[in-house]
Amino acid sequence: MKDTYGREINYLRLSITDLCNLRCQYCMPSNGIQKIAHAAILTLEELDEIALAFARLGITKVRITGGEPLARKGIITLIEKISRHESITDLALTTNGTLLNTMAQDLKNAGLKRVNISVDSLDDKKYNMMTRGGKLKEVLKGIEKAKEVGLTPIKLNVVLIGGFNDNEIESFVSLTQDEAIDVRFIELMPIGEVAKWSQSNFLPNDYVLETVPTLVKMEKVDPSSPALYYQLPGAKGRVGLISPVSCKFCHTCNRVRLTSEGKLKHCLHSNEEFDLKEVLRQGNSITDFIQYVMLQKPLEHTIEEGSFIARNMIQVGG
Numbered sequence: 001m002k003d004t005y006g007r008e009i010n011y012l013r014l015s016i017t018d019l020c021n022l023r024c025q026y027c028m029p030s031n032g033i034q035k036i037a038h039a040a041i042l043t044l045e046e047l048d049e050i051a052l053a054f055a056r057l058g059i060t061k062v063r064i065t066g067g068e069p070l071a072r073k074g075i076i077t078l079i080e081k082i083s084r085h086e087s088i089t090d091l092a093l094t095t096n097g098t099l100l101n102t103m104a105q106d107l108k109n110a111g112l113k114r115v116n117i118s119v120d121s122l123d124d125k126k127y128n129m130m131t132r133g134g135k136l137k138e139v140l141k142g143i144e145k146a147k148e149v150g151l152t153p154i155k156l157n158v159v160l161i162g163g164f165n166d167n168e169i170e171s172f173v174s175l176t177q178d179e180a181i182d183v184r185f186i187e188l189m190p191i192g193e194v195a196k197w198s199q200s201n202f203l204p205n206d207y208v209l210e211t212v213p214t215l216v217k218m219e220k221v222d223p224s225s226p227a228l229y230y231q232l233p234g235a236k237g238r239v240g241l242i243s244p245v246s247c248k249f250c251h252t253c254n255r256v257r258l259t260s261e262g263k264l265k266h267c268l269h270s271n272e273e274f275d276l277k278e279v280l281r282q283g284n285s286i287t288d289f290i291q292y293v294m295l296q297k298p299l300e301h302t303i304e305e306g307s308f309i310a311r312n313m314i315q316v317g318g
Contacts, residue, residue: 001058001290003266003297011061011224011255012054015317016047016078018260020068022096023132024120026159026201027313029193030132040261042277044074048081050258050276051088053286061090063116065317067260070099076110083111092116094157098134100142108149115146116155121165122172130164155182155240162188162203169211176237184227184240189269190303192312204246208239215239224254244269250300256293257317264293265316269301271309 001009018036020027042050051062062082069075070093083091090113097117107115119139121127127136146154158165158172165172172183185208190198209215215230218238226249227240243249257265262277274296279289301307309316 001294003294005297005299007252007254007297008058008224009254009256009294009297010059011063012051012059013063013065013255013257013317014047014051015065015067015258015260016069016075017041017067017072018315019071020066020096020314021071021098022068022134024096024118025130025132026161026188026194026198029312033312033314036261042258042260042262044078044081046262046277046280047078050262050280050286051082052085053290055085055087057287057290060088061092062088064091064093066094067314068096068099069093070095070103076103076106079107079110079112094118095142096131096134097139097142097146099138101138101145104142104145104149104151108151112151114153114155115151116157117143117146118157118159119143120159120161122168126164130161153180153182155184158183158185159188160185160203160205160207162201164201166203166207166211169208173208173212173215173232173239176239177232177235180236182227182229182238182240184242186242187245189244189313190308191269192308192310192315194312195308202245205241205243206246208241212239224252244301245303248300248304253297256297259315259317264290266293266297267301268316269303269307269309270298271311272296 003009082088091111092114093112094116120130124136127134176183185205187205188198188202214232218229218231226242230239257268262275263273264276265273274293276286276289280286
């Protein structure tokens with residue numbers, strides 16, 4: 001499946017809930033968001049049917065997102081269903097990690113391959129402040145459990161926030177010295193109601209390289225990966241830099257997103273959304289619809305020009 005610019009679209013980010021047990025400051029406003037009615041959310045059966053349709057169109061990688069996907073009832077059943085589609089060779093999940101300790105083994109048994117875990121500070125108090133109530137020790141337990149059951153390779157996602165965790169860069173990088181994990185720094189993106197907050201706390205990823213000048217750039221193996229990878233000399237793990245603002249990577253974009261209420265997004269930073277749920281529930285061909293949407297995929301985003309999407313990160317699946 002290709003778009004009009006010849007990019008091969010083979011990666012689906014599938015949001016299964018807008019709910020989350022944390023309230024990260026860059027993800028949602030302080031007063032939270034309005035909960036979507038249960039009937040408006042895609043059912044597990046619909047999510048699986050959509051995943052199968054995408055698989056038949058050439059999608060080989062599916063990443064389950066949220067909200068917090070582990071907060072969705074039936075998540076294990078959904079993983080089991082999607083993992084049965086043989087053409088989907090990479091089934092992964094992004095989580096805040098707080099529920100992972102008790103669910104990791106079941107997720108692995110159900111067919112999940114690996115996890116990305118979001119953790120923006122290694123300091124208990126700072127983590128609690130940024131997440132508005134989260135407990136870092138729960139995340140650390142989840143990371144250890146994921147390693148124990150084989151949900152690997154593990155990637156830790158760190159949103160780089162000026163004045164918050166810029167003094168922890170060396171601590172995060174040092175985690176890769178003796179552990180075969182990836183620590184990926186992600187630039188703060190101006191999205192939704194917290195766009196102005198994000199802009200005022202933005203730091204470019206070049207700051208990571210300035211802080212740890214011993215990092216050595218690695219050859220890029222996957223051209224569609226949004227991350228540029230670096231490594232400390234002799235380290236087991238890697239340091240990734242994802243820079244959608246200072247160095248956008250739209251020309252190699254291979255992904256599409258589906259929100260929990262069935263809105264298909266060809267670009268994270270576009271307000272344009274297509275109602276796949278309505279097509280599905282009306283009994284029309286979703287494969288034809290998906291192919292049509294892919295032909296609408298823009299060449300690139302324009303956030304550097306001040307064009308930000310209206311919805312919050314938690315609502316669009318990240």
